[in-house]
Amino acid sequence: GAVVSQHPSWVICKSGTSVKIECRSLDFQATTMFWYRQFPKQSLMLMATSNEGSKATYEQGVEKDKFLINHASLTLSTLTVTSAHPEDSSFYICSARASSDTQYFGPGTRLTVL
Amino acid sequence: AQSVTQLGSHVSVSEGALVLLRCNYSSSVPPYLFWYVQYPNQGLQLLLKYTSAATLVKGINGFEAEFKKSETSFHLTKPSAHMSDAAEYFCAVSLVSSNTGKLIFGQGTTLQVKP
Numbered sequence: 001g002a003v004v005s006q007h008p009s010w011v012i013c014k015s016g017t018s019v020k021i022e023c024r025s026l027d028f029q030a031t032t033m034f035w036y037r038q039f040p041k042q043s044l045m046l047m048a049t050s051n052e053g054s055k056a057t058y059e060q061g062v063e064k065d066k067f068l069i070n071h072a073s074l075t076l077s078t079l080t081v082t083s084a085h086p087e088d089s090s091f092y093i094c095s096a097r098a099s100s101d102t103q104y105f106g107p108g109t110r111l112t113v114l
Numbered sequence: 115a116q117s118v119t120q121l122g123s124h125v126s127v128s129e130g131a132l133v134l135l136r137c138n139y140s141s142s143v144p145p146y147l148f149w150y151v152q153y154p155n156q157g158l159q160l161l162l163k164y165t166s167a168a169t170l171v172k173g174i175n176g177f178e179a180e181f182k183k184s185e186t187s188f189h190l191t192k193p194s195a196h197m198s199d200a201a202e203y204f205c206a207v208s209l210v211s212s213n214t215g216k217l218i219f220g221q222g223t224t225l226q227v228k229p
Binding site (some may be wrong): 044095097103106107 | 158208216
């Protein structure tokens with residue numbers, strides 16, 4: 001089956017630092033990847049759509065300069081949270097779109113900003 | 115605009131009982147519909163999907179869902195609940211004609227299975 005990995009699975013950082021999260025499709029190529037944010041006991045909120053070789057499309061209200069997305073290859077997308085603050089603490093989940101139009105999700109990254 | 119409504123944020127069943135998780139959608143064009151399951155501190159796992167083929171869709175772990183256009187519903191069922199089914203379940207819709215493949219998620223339903 002289609003497998004998507006994320007690294008790291010959890011990260012703790014100090015306020016003001018930047019954190020990079022990687023999302024990889026392990027056994028398929030994904031021209032489109034998605035980044036979601038999930039608060040406790042809530043649904044997934046789409047942050048941005050990442051297309052290989054082009055700029056990401058951000059959802060309304062998501063700061064593109066704060067959440068930098070790079071999709072340099074068909075199997076890797078990265079999300080960098082710049083100058084992180086405690087309010088950025090959350091569970092970040094990526095997904096990769098297979099050719100079948102199905103999204104396969106990564107295991108998520110728990111970010112805690114102190 | 116598309117939307118998904120999951121009726122009941124919390125469902126509790128006894129082990130061995132029928133599981134029924136409700137999902138209604140709104141879409142002006144034919145949708146693709148999905149059910150995902152999420153275990154604590156994990157990502158989402160695809161249970162099943164409807165993509166305009168058979169209206170009764172069978173998924174993993176004994177789950178199935180039926181697409182009913184007249185009722186704009188895609189309810190998830192399982193004949194007999196197991197303790198391991200306790201998790202968060204999300205219904206999602208995407209546009210058939212959308213090139214982005216964006217998913218719109220429902221609010222989620224927490225399934226509790228009592229021994």
